Amino acid sequence: MSSEVAGSQMSIGIGLMGLGKVGGRVAKVLQDRSEVIVQQAGCPSILKKVLVHDPAKKRDIDFHLITTRVEDIMGDPEIDIVVEVIGGEHPAWEYIKQAIFRGKHVVTANKEVMAKHGVELLALAREHEVDILYEASVGGGIPLITPLRQDLVANKISTIYAIINGTTNHILTMMSKEGLSFSPALRQAQQLGYAEANPSDDIEGRDAAYKLAILASLAFHTIVRPEDVYCEGIAFLDEHDFRYAKELGYAIKLLAIAKERNDSVEVRVHPVFIPAEFLLAKVDGVYNAVQVEGDLVGKMLFYGEGAGALPTSSAIVADIISLAQKINLKVKGSPWPLSSYCKTITPISEIETRYYIRMSIADHPGVLAQIAKALGDHLISIASVIQKESEVSTQTAEIVIMTYPAKEKAMQQALKEMEKIAVVKEIASFIRVEA
């Protein structure tokens, strides 16, 4: 590898896997900012090969660099760093493993691979004395991985509240500001290019769950798998909920939440009511924000564009420069970010929070008493109730209840009993409240 060549003329070879929007931008930044990179890294970083699917496609890049053969990157001794921007689990995961086996450092923007296989890849990299950096996998260009691995490392982190999916935040912003219901808000996001044709990974919360698994693993020095993250999407939300939220002084956001209590970690992604005066409640559109609470730093928030080729390339090139510095200084290895033992995951039934419940009821006397009893039987106290005048034609009223903190398990049992009450026509929404 070129890193073993001594002297000041050394250069770092880059192999780029994937030349979509992000890959194309990374290639351009490496070229346009070569002066800054030399100054920061101590030597030039040269793009040696670019792996693409379709070599015939017209591209804004020297065609000598283009290849369709993975081995052209893996087998090139002049390539020190492999940058993976293919996305998705396969074949990206296999390529990353192969790169590490061949003694190459890796920079990846791949949330799915890092969430599912990050621990194994970090261990493999350590074994082979290379690094795998993945700042771009969460929050685009917002520094999150570095702060958790480095700047905040003296802290005991207790809580992460994160808006880390721009698509859903844009949809929720439209529902809140324009009074749209879910389907037209989704369609609008799709027209603007903020939501994919098949948006299920975003709107069902899986994309956020991947990112939360990555952040929580680092914050709590443990192993959090995507399947550990309790996940609910936003498709059930209704414009009524936004109206009540406003009336009660709240905003509705899809939050990725991670908390540690007594060596047990709770990780969940679902819509929540948060007080309207919280800074997080003011994060609108496709912007992301991650609030971290540590015992020394207190509450801290990182805010910015969470996706897109430009912000993502900012994080990737910063990772490349970090690695180039280390290669240039002949440094091997980096501190292990996780703890040696695994903390337990708190099941969703054991979490404790407040709840918002919206239901349709038959407009009869004594209904509220029956609902209050179902809650009271499970030791859940009502904090406030809104009941508007009923619709005469259907003799149906809408009632909204905010509870005091209660265990999820008790709440779920109470909900089941409330469903059985004859006068309760429908439990339309059930949303957790964080304050």
Added chain:
Amino acid sequence: MSSEVAGSQMSIGIGLMGLGKVGGRVAKVLQDRSEVIVQQAGCPSILKKVLVHDPAKKRDIDFHLITTRVEDIMGDPEIDIVVEVIGGEHPAWEYIKQAIFRGKHVVTANKEVMAKHGVELLALAREHEVDILYEASVGGGIPLITPLRQDLVANKISTIYAIINGTTNHILTMMSKEGLSFSPALRQAQQLGYAEANPSDDIEGRDAAYKLAILASLAFHTIVRPEDVYCEGIAFLDEHDFRYAKELGYAIKLLAIAKERNDSVEVRVHPVFIPAEFLLAKVDGVYNAVQVEGDLVGKMLFYGEGAGALPTSSAIVADIISLAQKINLKVKGSPWPLSSYCKTITPISEIETRYYIRMSIADHPGVLAQIAKALGDHLISIASVIQKESEVSTQTAEIVIMTYPAKEKAMQQALKEMEKIAVVKEIASFIRVEA
């Protein structure tokens, strides 16, 4: 130095200079978090000596560590890292220089020393193959120096808008929310411990100017001295200004502003009107927030507690761990954060912005025409005017003008001419507007 001892039993020796609130907390964190530090740094970091002024004072620390002799730290071959938390220019600056000369790495929280002498100290450190880290010098525990030196390094940064003085932000928050005028708001901040008995460094903007010089130097890879920063304080602000700001849809904040245009850097600290919907407008109380705009990342904001022993210790211990890692890996040197050539500083007369002007005028016909003429003669256009009904007893009216963007030089000339208009009794406030 102990860093030259090979093998896994190596430890890093720390010499602490200053044992006030911050120093005391750093000592405690080093002790309480020793396990995390070993895991992250690869070896223990041991507090070897603590320099204090008064050795007789009762302290929560092993008295064997206490010394009043600087040489006990400088001359101790087992001390690898000197942590300076004395504050102020002297003797901290001399101590830091001495530590570097003796081949010791330095961690400092000293904004004044880093703003005034940072470039020279960084150069001196490079010469002696040691590092000087200063994350704690700006924004308490909020990662700012590392993001600018590392995470955002691929970006061309165009703008920094920073609320980096908690004292003034608390005072302005009280004036805005409680309708207080300046003096009672300052007194309240003093009673709460948020303002010092002599608060002039804070309220005149000098504290923010030090911090801005540090941030702008890194962001623009140039040398910005504290005396380059144009500086206005907040003492002239009046509760009337807050009422008009609200009416016009703005908040008033003391912003530290840095912009680069065509290789020229403007740096200024003064009260500004910013649109109420900006996230920065919602940063209240003693919290700090720094908004950075880069060509790749777009707008990004870092928010958190900007001062206090706990957040500051978070940044200092993170810097200690970074250095311990490097010492343990036998890495020497780090990338030079500044450019080799110095950009020019844009004089305040050359900046262009919008303006808010509040004045008392005699309630005569034709006054507005005279004012509009004074502005128009300097090619300044009026965007909006508010004139409320006049006070009958004094026959004085208050008039508020918002302008379109104009050069500061033209504005200052127009102001001089407006002062000469007989019916203009007083130009009470003149505040720049950023949007």
